[in-house]
Amino acid sequence: MGFFKKIIEGLKKTKENIGFKLNRLFKRGIFDDDFYDELEFILLSADVGEETSVAVIEELRERMGKDRVSDPEKANQYLRNVLTDILGDEKFTVSTPCVILVSGVNGVGKTTTIGKLANIFVKQGKSVVIAAADTFRAAASEQLEVWANRAKVRVIMHEEGSDPAAVVFDALSSAKSRGTDVVLVDTAGRLHNKKNLMEELKKIDRVIDREFPEADRKNLIVLDATTGQNAIQQVEIFNEAIDVDGIVLTKLDGTAKGGVVLAIKHDMDVPVYFVGVGEGIDDLLEFDAASYVEGII
Amino acid sequence: MAAFSNLTERINHVFAKLRNRGALTELEIKQAMREVRVALLEADVNFAVAKDFINKVSELAVGEEVLKSLTPGQQVIKIVNEQLVELLGSTQSKLGVSPKLPTVIMMCGLQGAGKTTMCGKLALYLQKQGKRVLLCADDIYRPAAIKQLEIVASKAKAGFFEMGQSNPTKIAQSAVAYAEKNGFDTVIVDTAGRLHINEELMNELKAIKKAVNVYETLLVVDAMTGQDAVNVAKTFDEQLDITGVIITKLDGDTRGGATLSIKAVTGKPIKFVGTGEKAEDLEPFHPDRMASRILGMGDVLTLIEKAQTAIDEEQAAKLAKKLKESNFDLNDYLEQFEQVANMGDLNDLVGMIPGASRLKLSDKKVDEAQIKRNKAIIQSMTKEERANPKILNYSRRKRIAKGCGLQVQDVNRLIKQFEQTCDMMKKMARSKRLPF
Numbered sequence: 151m152g153f154f155k156k157i158i159e160g161l162k163k164t165k166e167n168i169g170f171k172l173n174r175l176f177k178r179g180i181f182d183d184d185f186y187d188e189l190e191f192i193l194l195s196a197d198v199g200e201e202t203s204v205a206v207i208e209e210l211r212e213r214m215g216k217d218r219v220s221d222p223e224k225a226n227q228y229l230r231n232v233l234t235d236i237l238g239d240e241k242f243t244v245s246t247p248c249v250i251l252v253s254g255v256n257g258v259g260k261t262t263t264i265g266k267l268a269n270i271f272v273k274q275g276k277s278v279v280i281a282a283a284d285t286f287r288a289a290a291s292e293q294l295e296v297w298a299n300r301a302k303v304r305v306i307m308h309e310e311g312s313d314p315a316a317v318v319f320d321a322l323s324s325a326k327s328r329g330t331d332v333v334l335v336d337t338a339g340r341l342h343n344k345k346n347l348m349e350e351l352k353k354i355d356r357v358i359d360r361e362f363p364e365a366d367r368k369n370l371i372v373l374d375a376t377t378g379q380n381a382i383q384q385v386e387i388f389n390e391a392i393d394v395d396g397i398v399l400t401k402l403d404g405t406a407k408g409g410v411v412l413a414i415k416h417d418m419d420v421p422v423y424f425v426g427v428g429e430g431i432d433d434l435l436e437f438d439a440a441s442y443v444e445g446i447i
Numbered sequence: 448m449a450a451f452s453n454l455t456e457r458i459n460h461v462f463a464k465l466r467n468r469g470a471l472t473e474l475e476i477k478q479a480m481r482e483v484r485v486a487l488l489e490a491d492v493n494f495a496v497a498k499d500f501i502n503k504v505s506e507l508a509v510g511e512e513v514l515k516s517l518t519p520g521q522q523v524i525k526i527v528n529e530q531l532v533e534l535l536g537s538t539q540s541k542l543g544v545s546p547k548l549p550t551v552i553m554m555c556g557l558q559g560a561g562k563t564t565m566c567g568k569l570a571l572y573l574q575k576q577g578k579r580v581l582l583c584a585d586d587i588y589r590p591a592a593i594k595q596l597e598i599v600a601s602k603a604k605a606g607f608f609e610m611g612q613s614n615p616t617k618i619a620q621s622a623v624a625y626a627e628k629n630g631f632d633t634v635i636v637d638t639a640g641r642l643h644i645n646e647e648l649m650n651e652l653k654a655i656k657k658a659v660n661v662y663e664t665l666l667v668v669d670a671m672t673g674q675d676a677v678n679v680a681k682t683f684d685e686q687l688d689i690t691g692v693i694i695t696k697l698d699g700d701t702r703g704g705a706t707l708s709i710k711a712v713t714g715k716p717i718k719f720v721g722t723g724e725k726a727e728d729l730e731p732f733h734p735d736r737m738a739s740r741i742l743g744m745g746d747v748l749t750l751i752e753k754a755q756t757a758i759d760e761e762q763a764a765k766l767a768k769k770l771k772e773s774n775f776d777l778n779d780y781l782e783q784f785e786q787v788a789n790m791g792d793l794n795d796l797v798g799m800i801p802g803a804s805r806l807k808l809s810d811k812k813v814d815e816a817q818i819k820r821n822k823a824i825i826q827s828m829t830k831e832e833r834a835n836p837k838i839l840n841y842s843r844r845k846r847i848a849k850g851c852g853l854q855v856q857d858v859n860r861l862i863k864q865f866e867q868t869c870d871m872m873k874k875m876a877r878s879k880r881l882p883f
Contacts, residue, residue, distance in 0.1 A: 194488050194494050195674050197673040197675070200488055200489050255696070255699065256559070256561065256696060256724075257558070257559025257561055257669060257696075258559055286724075288594075288598035288602075289591040289592075289594035289597075289598055290595075292590070292595075293589070293590045293592075293594075293595070295590075295591075296591060297590060310598075341696065341698060341699040341700075342699070342700070343699055344698075376669070376676075376679070377669070377673055378491030378672060378674060378676075378705065379491055380491070383700055383701075401557070401559075404557070404643070404644065405675055406674075406675035407675075429558075429588070
């Protein structure tokens with residue numbers, strides 16, 4: 151229920167824009183080319199992207215044609231089903247000990263997400279240590295420290311400009327010797343087309359594999375819901391570098407709907423695990439496809 | 448359908464079809480325009496903006512002139528380009544100076560757009576123009592934001608003002624008073640990232656603006672923003688009457704369609720673009736260059752400008768003379784490497800070359816490490832060796848390799864390269880066509 155309420159609240163503005171148009175469309179009850187054209191534009195304006203919008207429409211057309219749907223209410227439900235089917239309902243599960251590597255481009259909200267994730271695990275009664283492997287951005291460690299204090303977890307940090315892989319190494323050693331359940335690794339924001347920075351990320355990934363092979367591994371990429379089609383390239387290239395398991399979609403409390411995650415799931419089968427809906431420590435929720443779709447259409 | 452990674456390739460593809468044709472029919476233009484529209488949408492241009500744009504271009508393209516033209520494809524490209532430039536804004540804008548000093552610049556935008564980093568870049572930019580800049584930490588919400596700005600300020604050698612987490616309006620007022628007392632002529636106010644729909648926080652910005660007579664209100668927007676860019680820009684503009692826009696993270700591979708949308712819905716000029724992580728990575732916005740870049744004609748002007756600022760003309764003249772006299776030596780070679788290094792990230796430069804994206808050239812990374820190695824090799828030589836490479840026998844080469852931590856083969860390779868360069872240059876000097 152919590153997710154539902156928050157996400158509906160967050161996407162309210164979206165709903166006002168898009169839901170209105172959609173309802174008008176469905177109420178006409180005529181499902182012709184004009185209807186699908188208009189629907190395509192609606193999906194595009196939610197950042198779903200051309201290719202996936204076309205795929206959604208084809209699928210909807212086929213399903214509605216097969217069942218000879220003409221009732222507006224039913225058609226609406228069919229669209230929801232197509233969208234939730236694409237998104238799937240994979241849940242985020244880990245076995246302890248585990249190492250969660252959090253990466254993404256600059257300014258998407260990695261550090262904030264780490265703080266919120268730590269809070270979730272602490273609430274589950276797990277012990278957590280954070281590796282402050284963003285040694286590049288000014289005051290990144292300090293920012294992380296504030297979050298760690300809020301979540302009441304330990305953080306391992308080195309000074310600005312030091313080797314991020316070394317920070318990770320220390321955090322892993324610490325976790326192993328203390329028997330910590332969860333290691334969260336915060337990394338510097340990096341644009342996916344910067345080769346050297348992607349190599350640095352690969353190195354961190356390798357260090358984790360090598361130093362803590364018995365740990366359950368999860369690599370999360372953080373995407374800003376405001377981002378458009380470039381998010382596809384982001385996931386593609388991060389995935390090439392370090393095998394991305396899932397997405398954290400942040401800033402869903404604005405008017406952006408992050409529809410690009412549909413394209414990403416459709417093209418690359420990378421699921422969304424969490425959504426960020428505010429700046430409070432509890433504002434990270436487990437993703438629920440039905441609620442999300444409910445929020446955007 | 449073939450997947451095109453960006454607008455450039457997409458439009459190239461559309462017009463490759465057009466180019467192959469003789470005269471066009473109205474229907475053909477319509478089809479092409481549909482593909483252009485899709486391309487714009489894929490590049491994150493807002494769908495309403497794209498629709499308007501296409502309507503305008505179609506109208507012009509269907510005109511007599513194009514249909515009768517022998518090269519209708521080129522005519523259409525010309526129209527698309529012209530309209531794109533117009534949409535982006537026709538002239539470049541600079542920052543204004545308030546008649547009553549200090550000039551107060553307020554930065555605002557969503558979370559994570561890059562405001563704090565941009566504050567440092569602007570400070571450095573303005574100080575290079577002789578201004579004395581004070582950075583005011585007015586983001587009282589994000590953890591360590593104040594600390595981050597402090598570091599940014601010290602790196603830019605700008606003044607820094609903070610009052611912890613007190614009232615943002617009071618902080619701004621005190622910063623301006625501090626600037627007046629201490630001879631700062633420009634105050635840049637770093638505000639917290641906020642959602643445009645957060646009324647309380649938008650009111651906070653209005654209050655700051657009113658209290659300290661903000662001269663420039665700059666909206667900082669991430670170049671990767673999608674369809675929502677119009678909502679964000681529109682709301683910020685309506686609430687705060689922004690004076691300009693700064694686009695950040697343009698060094699990514701995004702086509703930055705949001706740039707088009709923002710300009711279209713606000714009508715406010717895009718003043719600067721952030722093109723990297725370093726404090727110097729700030730460039731004035733050039734609409735024509737942006738349009739060319741989007742259309743795949745490359746950012747030739749920026750490339751030329753970069754080359755001009757990096758290569759000292761006097762040095763170039765000296766080099767030309769040396770070439771003629773045929774005494775180009777390793778000192779000159781080293782200078783060349785340094786000049787190339789001065790031009791900035793070579794991979795950025797490759798991206799600016801016309802057609803680089805089409806040729807997939809942008810995938811080929813220039814090996815900057817190789818240039819560094821070459822420099823190290825020459826720097827490990829004695830003055831005599833640099834001036835007279837002929838004396839480099841095996842034992843000297845071995846010593847040099849040791850000195851720069853490389854293999855003798857590396858030294859050999861460099862010397863071979865140098866000899867080839869000399870040959871090539873001599874030929875060019877003879878034909879009076881210098882390489883620069």
